[in-house]
Amino acid sequence: MNRVKLVQRQIKDALITAALKAQEAGELQITSLPDFVLEVPREKQHGDFATNLAMLLAKEAKKAPRQIAEIISKYFSKTGTWVESLEIAGPGFINFRLDNSWLFEVVSDVLKEKHNYGRSDVGKGKKVQVEFVSANPTGLLHMGNARGAALGDTIANLLDAAGFDVSREYYINDAGNQIHNFALSLEARYLQALGMDVPFPEEGYHGEDLVETVESFIKLHGDKYLQADSQERQDALVKYALNEKLSHIRQVLHDFGVDYDVWFSEQSLHDSGAIKKVMAALQSRGYIYEKDGALWFKSSLYGDEKDEVVVRSNGVPTYFAADIAYHVNKFERGFEWVINLWGADHHGHVARMKGAMEALGYNPDQLQIVLMQLVRLFSGGEMLRMSKRTGQYVTLSELMEEVGRDAARYFFVMRSADSHLDFDLDLAKSESAENPVYYVQYAHARICSILRQAKEAGVSELPVQVNYQLLTDPSELELIRKVADFPDVVAGAALALEPHRLTRYASELAGLFHSFYTNCRVLNIEADLMAARLGLVQAVKITLSNLLRLIGVTAPERM
RNA sequence: GCGCCUGUAGCUCAGUUGGACAGAGCAACGGACUUCUAAUCCGUAGGUCGCAGGUUCGAAUCCUGCCAGGCGUGCCA
CATH class of the missing domain: 1.10.730.10 (Isoleucyl-tRNA Synthetase; Domain 1)
Known part of the structure; x- marks a missing residue:
């Protein structure tokens, strides 16, 4: 137990004893004690700790707060506490001044505990999972991912220090529509690199990094896939590129000081039949219906604006369906607290995701989504416009080169997740x-x-x-x-x-x-x-x- | 239109379960280096907490309405 808590508990106990004595003596007409606080006052003149107990009792005891404070302090015994003196102040606060000796024990504690100082067991070894970044493996990591990485990793560090059993996880979106677009983009770049005049897909990934990926692919395989069947060509390109992108992402995050326990593949949920299984479970519980050839989940039952498609009319499950299966999988693995870090642009997804868990019999409160607002980059007082579609954005590795890992991580953690982050590049790299x-x-x-x-x-x-x-x-x-x-x-x-x-x-x-x-x-x-x-x-x-x-x-x- | 987030000092932001006169950093102004690193310290100045109501002993904090900005509102993820 840390010193502050110990000191606080002693005073609280003494306060409770004092209030009970006053009640026995007939000076306080109360039947129960409220949940009062013993806090550190903002003003130093108000002592080391202060309590609002007297003010909370005012209504029931039918006495003025200051009068109650008088009575309680009359019965307050300093023995067994560090309290040196107490006084009544303001509307009815009781302020405590402590003997400084308790502070000196803190110094010895810290020297004894060394690198463990600050750790506690409030988490009681509870299994908790933090899933963060989970960026599409189709490109490079941008500022939003970087903020997620810094926040997620620090949250995981904090939970670990607070005595939770923490697992860090990255969900790899290696299935679905964006992989299809990825394939088309890679194929176009491949054919272009081999001298063919083919158009680049409108919805494709325009980043320069794909050109480089294809170049290294060609170094390895040459024009072997030029004449091949388009599907075969795309499969080979996607397989190669996914692997390359993922190892790159893994490396950059590692350089940023972020290492994961688990890399979880979305495709594995399709392959194992987990999605089908979870859809059947939802269906048998009556949360699924068919409309326009597609299967819909009744997410509007859970505060969502409207119901959500889980299986498209072409029979392909949506991202949402996979995500439901993924979260069921998390709970099946025994996590008691599941934390996700999402960009604020995904907030619409929160209600239905929790709803799906509730529909399947899980406690939605055990799933907690931390939403982070967007990052804006400033340089020379000007905002840098970014667009992922056109591939024009500052990447995490560029940021680290520019301002260094320490400044980057500190700056991302500095602001609360739900406020927009204005990242000042000049400030972050200034040595001043x-x-x-x-x-x-x-x-x-x-x-x-x-x-x-x-x-x-x-x-x-x-x-x-x-x-x-x-x-x-x-x-x-x-x-x-x-x-x-x-x-x-x-x-x-x-x-x-x-x-x-x-x-x-x-x-x-x-x-x-x-x-x-x-x-x-x-x-x-x-x-x-x-x-x-x-x-x-x-x-x-x-x-x-x-x-x-x-x-x-x-x-x-x-x- | 509806939903979520935000609105606090010139700027960037804190403000934990409602608590005592609303805080910090930067910028501005004035001071401090013969002694352990001046990437530092000390001081001054700066605010109708977006606006209007309500709840109560007490509201930046809770409730309602309005205003402004961001995001979302796909058989995308």
């Missing part, structure tokens, strides 16, 4: 104060520099007993307080699936360190104080590096 990534990394580098010099001076080993009571400067205490919050920040961000809380916390922690750094010297001071500060600085280093690892950003030793 404006760049938030460097601000955080710099704090880590500064600490490493201190520790290097401590080592050279032969003072890096902390004595067995360090007297942290010597840390009394406000900048020291605030810094420790922030370090103490880390486990809760991680657990909270994990459960809410909100990785952007990490970057926010990162800049706060780094900021407090930089203030401490200007206020307090660490080296060449009195030995006992130096030991205490070295301990603190090491604890901050551990916290920063654990934090940056979650975001997928490096913690440099020098800058």
